[in-house]
Amino acid sequence: MKRVAEYIHGYTYGSPDVAKSQVSQRELEDLKVSVGFTDEDQRYLLLAGEVLADQTRRIVEHWRSGIIAGIPNLARHSRSPEGDALPDYLAKSNLRFEQWILDTCLRPYDQEWLNYQQEIALRHTSQKKNKVDGVQSTPFVPLRDIIAFVAVINETIRPYLSAKGHSAEDVDKMHRAWCKSLQLQLALWARPYATSGQTPNEW
Amino acid sequence: MKRVAEYIHGYTYGSPDVAKSQVSQRELEDLKVSVGFTDEDQRYLLLAGEVLADQTRRIVEHWRSGIIAGIPNLARHSRSPEGDALPDYLAKSNLRFEQWILDTCLRPYDQEWLNYQQEIALRHTSQKKNKVDGVQSTPFVPLRDIIAFVAVINETIRPYLSAKGHSAEDVDKMHRAWCKSLQLQLALWARPYATSGQTPNEW
């Protein structure tokens, strides 16, 4: 599997430290049907992965330094409770965010992927945020902000998808596949937030 | 305000029967910032409203009869617990769904709109599903299916946005504004699902 760096701090994809997802394969298959995810989408995600592979750094900079950093209500989640920058936390989670772009495009959506989806979700909740980097920051990212930010990610990924000279039709198809994958992942990430006793009131 | 029919059963937008939203105006403003919703988006939603106004019936047919009806895991939510069709339930909720397209495009996103967002959300949960039409059907629509289906709605709305001969650029801008609004609404709808004690385990 392609990686954005040889060592990615806290990136535990496929490792035995990652708990089994509480979502079943059957629920995943149903979700794929509900988002309308097809074999064509899968192929166009692979193409998107090729197109984005050498742009992940710029993309994550764009999202995190270019957009989130300018929105105090969002920026605080990568800062200390007093509002100070935590450059090491930002750098480490940025690198995992970069790798996620590749994983979204290039990984098979199998049991290991499903397990890591749950891990990503939990790392935004009070169960796991801040833990893997050993920092003090906000206790969780509210679910509503994750849902909202998907709109930004979907809008801003487009120019990166068209940066390698593919036809408008191919860019459209890559973009459509990307948006479906994001919505599928969002559905999976919502689970701990919506399951009682797990992360109450982190909407 | 433009309506899809003179009488829309169960459509209580703006009426005193609709409870005040538990989301504050401040939280709404923050969410608009997080999805990147601009004045330009607002203008293009108005244009989308003009474009879609005489197509709402075909669009909702497309979504509900053309897509959801073919996915048993989704279709069951408009059927009886035994799986029988409930044509009256379908027709009535279809009409409200049509009106929602206009509301999405043409209404100001003010307190009344916020209140009705909560009402729409609750009507998908065990708190309010089936009530306004007095039917027996599944107790709730899982949050994950709503999140997933947004991808389908966003993909399939496009041809309807371009059906009136607007330039590709205008269609793009209408579509972008639409997708942001949907993600904003989805964030609002997630609240009862993610708030403890309200609708436990309806993920």
Ligand code: HEM
């Ligand atoms: C489209 C929405 C989002 C996506 C796709 C996304 C994706 C990710 C990914 C892939 C990671 C790294 C997971 C890992 O450890 O391997 C991550 C971590 C993180 N994200 Fe997000 N995220 C989203 C929304 C947000 C928002 C809105 C915020 C806050 C403004 C946020 C703040 C964080 C933080 C602080 C971490 C580090 C968590 C930790 O302590 O381990 N994310 N995100």
Ligand code: HEM
């Ligand atoms: C993009 C996602 C969705 C949107 C925008 C949406 C929108 C709406 C709207 C506007 C209404 C009428 C609200 C009112 O009473 O005024 C409604 C009702 C309803 N929706 Fe959805 N919906 C979505 C997803 C789903 C899914 C995935 C299902 C099930 C497969 C579903 C099933 C229903 C049902 C059964 C009702 C009637 C609820 C009642 O008993 O009052 N919806 N929806």
